[in-house]
Amino acid sequence: MNGVGRGGSERWGVSGRPDTGLSGWQARGVDAAADRIGDVTENPPRPRVPLLRRLADDSVFVLSGWSLGLAGFVVVVTGVSLAAGLLVVWVGVPALAGALLTARGLAHVQRAQLRHRLHREAPTPRYLRPAPAAGRVRRALTPLRDPQSWFDLAWALLAFVTGTVAVVVAVSWAALALGGLTYWFWQRWLPESDGSLVELLGWGSGRQAESLLNLGIGVVAVLLLPGVLRLCAGLHGGVADVLLCSRARLQGDVQRVVDSREAARDAEAASLRRLERDLHDGPQQGMVRLAVDISRARRQLDVDPARAGEILDEALVRARSTTQELRALSRGIAPPLLVDRGLAAAVGELLQRSPIPTTSTLGIPEDLPPHVETAVYFAVAEALTNVAKHSAASRTALEITTRDGHLVATVTDDGIGGAHIAKGSGLAGLQQRLAGLEGALTVSSPAGGPTVLAASVPLPGGTGA
Structure with a gap:
């Protein structure tokens, strides 16, 4: 994704190559998501009466x-x-x-x-x-x-x-x-x-x-x-x-604002608890083990220098592993690429890391607020992770566009379906995060697929095509 800065309107094919269009199953999924997001982002139209x-x-x-x-x-x-x-x-x-x-x-x-x-x-x-x-x-x-x-x-x-x-x-x-x-x-x-x-x-x-x-x-x-x-x-x-x-x-x-604030507080508290648990179970244990290894190496330095060197080599490997874990955790807070170069570049990196061939259409406006970029980034990341883990899909399509004053990210896959927003799952946490921003998450995943996940976040001033 070199050369993609903040904002942008590009089409990317499998593994980041330019795409020429959406196939039939992808277009049907995107159209269905657009209908569902329209129900969320617009006032429902009055029925036509004879x-x-x-x-x-x-x-x-x-x-x-x-x-x-x-x-x-x-x-x-x-x-x-x-x-x-x-x-x-x-x-x-x-x-x-x-x-x-x-x-x-x-x-x-x-x-x-x-x-x-x-x-x-x-x-x-x-x-x-x-x-x-x-x-x-x-x-x-x-x-x-x-x-x-x-x-x-x-x-x-x-x-x-x-x-x-x-x-x-x-x-x-x-x-x-x-x-x-x-x-x-x-x-x-x-x-x-x-x-x-x-x-x-x-x-x-x-x-x-x-x-x-x-x-x-x-x-x-x-x-x-x-x-x-x-x-x-x-x-x-x-x-x-x-x-x-x-x-x-x-x-x-007023009640929606109160609910969104409560959802934001709950999502933040859940994220902090998860981060604390991940730090305790991962890098903290690695640092404790690293301190123990260095102490052992120091005691062996005069008695058995060769053994001390082996222990230090093991400690070096453990230090590098702990550094990778810390980087992964920091990516879950705010990826440096998202902060430095914007949503288009960060999403491009997600597509390159995705094990499932993915086509994408990115219509991302310029100068998005940080909270909008962060929310949409994590929505795409969670959707692609679920596709890789649970869907058994062979193809995935991503579309990010503005619609009715919202930035909408739609992920469609041709997997087995059956996804749902269940309490305690990653999608439930994502829904809570979006609710804190007065956004919405809709999931359509009938048995046999396709699965369509659509996340919408309101833009400042209601701008958008």
């Missing part, structure tokens, strides 16, 4: 939203007014808490409508719960200290406004469409009058001209009806989504 069902869903959502808004407005206004009037005798406090709980119940129904009718993700926030040892008074007053309860109250007030606007516009537009399409039938019962719309437009006169004009208006209204209903449902649903679901998404983001 036009008639969407029309029905929007209509039901608008009507049910207005009904919920009306019920919420009545309950909230009544509860708040009652609480304000009785606040001086403290009876108003439970009344206000009751209004908040009622608004919470209506908010749950509205979130269900968002999921089933508008096909949106509508997460439910975590409401403040009283402590197990809290008394009755504290339990009754808990809704007053919960921010989301007040968001629910605000939604109950605004939902009546947005629901009324949405239902008036939707019903008026539907009436316009129905009236225009059927005008030819019921116009016979209308009295004749001068100055009709068709005459004002200069398009003729008489009932036939009026029928044609209204028929055209009705057809246009019918064609635009799905869009108008979608707009009305979006208006009402957008307000509900902001007030009822935004805090839940924020809570989810």
